[in-house]
Amino acid sequence: MSDGAGRQGIALSEKQRIAWLRLIRSDNVGPVTFRDLINHFGTAETALEMLPELSRRGGAARAIRIASRADAERELELAHRHGAIFVGIGEPDYPALLRKTDGAPPLLAMKGNLRIANDVAVGIVGSRNASIVGAKFAGMLARDLGAAGYAVVSGLARGIDTAAHRASLATGTIAAMAGGLDQPYPPENVALLGEITAGSGLAVSEMPFGWEPRARDFPRRNRLIAGMGLGLVVVEAASRSGSLITARNAADFGRLVFAVPGSPLDPRAHGTNDLLKDGAIVTTNASDVLEALAPLHGPTQCQSVSGADEPSVDDSELPLPPNDGDRARIVSALGPTPVEIDEIIRHTELPAATVYLVLLELDLAGRLHRHSGGLVALAPD
Template sequence: MPEGSARRAGIALTERQRIAWLRLIRSDNVGPATFRDLINHCGSAENALAMLPELSRRGGASRTIRIATVQEAERELEAAERHGARFIGIGEPDYPPALRQIDGAPPLLAAKGDLVAATRPSIGIVGSRNASISGAKFAAMIARDGGRAGYTITSGLARGIDTAAHRASLDTGTIAVLAGGLDQPYPPENIPLLKEITDGTGLAVSEMPFGWEPRARDFPRRNRLIAGVSLGVVVVEAAERSGSLITARLATDFGRLVFAVPGSPLDPRCHGTNGLLKQGAIVTTGSADVIEALAPLSQLELFGDQVVEEPERLGSDILPPDDDDRAVIVSALGPTPVDVDDILRHTGLPAATVYLVLLELDLAGRLHRHAGGLVSLAMED
C-alpha cells in the first residue's frame, strides 16, 4: 500500500453542526464555493443561516431566499441512516483528502460502505459506455493491478469501462461516484454491482440529496468528483464528445495526472483518447505506466493537516458595503467571466468589500461562478 495511505486527519462535526451544514448547502443559491465564503464571513453555518435573508436582500434578490429547515435536514439524515449511509464533512477524517484540496469541494458527501476506501490514494478510471472487449479487459487490468498496489479505484458506475473497473477492484476497494442521490443509482442494471461495492471493501458517494434522480446536467458534477478524488485519471476508449473527456479536463485543472490509452484511429471510441495524447496525456500501454507515475505523489504528504473548521469569527464584523461601492462592483461585471483579481484591480476597492458584494450577488441569484474562480453577472431576462 502507498506510504501514508492510512493517515486520517480531521475534526468531527457535532450533530448540531452537521444539521446546520446540511441546511446551508441545501438552501437556495448556496453551492460549495458560496458555502465556503459564507463560513468565512459569518464564522459558522448557524450564523450564515441567520444572515442569508439580509445578504441576499442586499444583493438585490427579487424574492425571499428559501432556507432549508431543521426538519428537512433531519429527514435527510434519517433517510441516510435508513440506507446505511452517513454525511461526511469536508474537515472530517473520513473525507477524501485529495477531494478536499480542489476549488469548490462539496462541504458534505453522502457515503455508504467502507469509509477507509475514501482515505486511501485513488486512481480514477473512466471511458466509453459502449466499450470494446479489449477496452474493458484493459480497464480491468489497470484496476486490478492498481488495487494490488494499494490504490482505491474510483469510477462513475456507468456501463462499459466504469463497470469493468469497479468489478476488477471489488476485492481491493473501489469508489462509485453517483450523479444522483445514493438511493437513485444509475443505470438500473448496475444496482447489484453497487450493492457488491457497498457490502464489501468499497464505497458509494454523492453530493446530491437523497431522492434526487440524476439528470444529464448532473453527470459533469459527478465527473468533477471522480477527478477530485483521484491522484490520476486513466481514460480508456472515449469518443470525441465523451463525458470522460470532461473528467480528464477537470483532472488537469486540479493538477492531477491524466493517462490515455492509445487506440485505432479507425475506431470512433478512441478518437477522444488519441486526442488527449496529442494534448500531452501520458501514454498508457500497461499498468506500470500508471503505478510508476503516481508512486511519487502517493508517497508524499500531499494533503498535510489541512482541515476545514468553523472559526469563531472571520469577517462577520465587516460593515456592509455602501451603495456606491456596490454599484462600482456590479458595473465592473458582465456576462463574460472575469477573475476576481481583475475586479480588485479595476475597482481599487478592498478585497473584503469585493468578496462580500460577490457573496451578496451570489445569494441573490445574480452571479454565475465558473471554473478557475471566474465570475460573471447573471443577465436579467
C-alpha cells in the same frame, strides 16, 4: 495504499452537521458560496441567519428558500436508514485529495468502507458503449492497480466504469454518483452498487437523498472522480464525451492524466488519441501508471478547510455591509464575460473583503455565475 496523511481533521458536532446540511441545501448555495459564507460569518448557523439579508441586498426578485432544520434532520435520518453518513470537508473520513480541490463539496454522503476514502486512488473512466477489448483492458488495469494497493475510482456508468469497478471489488473501489446514494444510475448497476458498499468499497455523492440524476449532474460527479484520484486513466472516449470533461478536471486539479491509445478508425478512440496529442501519458499496461505515480507518494498536506472548526463569532465581529456606492461600482465592473476576482479588486480599488461580500450577495440573489478557475460573471437579467 495509505497516503500517509489520511484521517486528519476535526469532527463536526451534530448541531454543526445539521447547520452545514441546511446551508448547502439552501437556494443558490454551492460549494464555493458555502466556503465564502463560512469564511465571512464564522459558522453555518450565522450564515443561515444572514442569507435573507444578503439575498435582498444582492437584488433578489423573491425571498431565498432556506432549508429548514426539519428538512436536514429528515435527510440525515434517511441516510441513516440507508446505512450512509454525511462527512464534512474538514473531518477525518473526508477523501484527503478531494479536500484540496477547488470547489470540493462541503458535505459528502458516504456509504461503505470509509477507510478507503483516504487510500491513494486512481480514476478509470471511459466509454459507456465500450468495446469488448476496451472493457477487458479496463478490468485488467483495475485489477493490477488494486493489487498494487491503489483504490480504483469510477462513475458506476455502463461500459468502462462497470468493468473497472467489478475488477477492483476485492481490492477496493469507489463509486462516485450523480444522484443521491439511493438513486443509482443506470438501473442495471444497482446490484453492482450493493456489492461495492457491502464489501471493501465505497459510494459517495454530494447530491440529496432521493435526487434522480439529470444530465447536468454528471459533470459534478466527474469532478469527484477527478478529485479523489492521484491520477486518471481514460480507456476509451469519443471526441465529445464526459470522460474528456473528467480528464480536463483532473488536469485542472494537477493530477496526472493517462490515456490508452486506440485505432484511428474507432470513434471510441478519437478522444483518447487527442488526449495523447495534448500530453497525456501513454498507457498500455498498469506499469505505465504505477511508474508515473510512484514519485508522487508521500504525506499529502491536507489542511482542514476553513469552517471545519467553527469559531464563535459575535455580532460585533461580523463584516459591515457594503454601501450602495461600492456595490454599484462592483456590479458595473461585471459583465457577461467571466473575469478573475482579483481583477475586480484592482479595477474598483475596493477592499477584497468588500468585493467578496458583494459577490456573495449577488450569488445568493441568483445574479452571479461562477465559472471554473474561480472566474465570475454577471447573470443576464
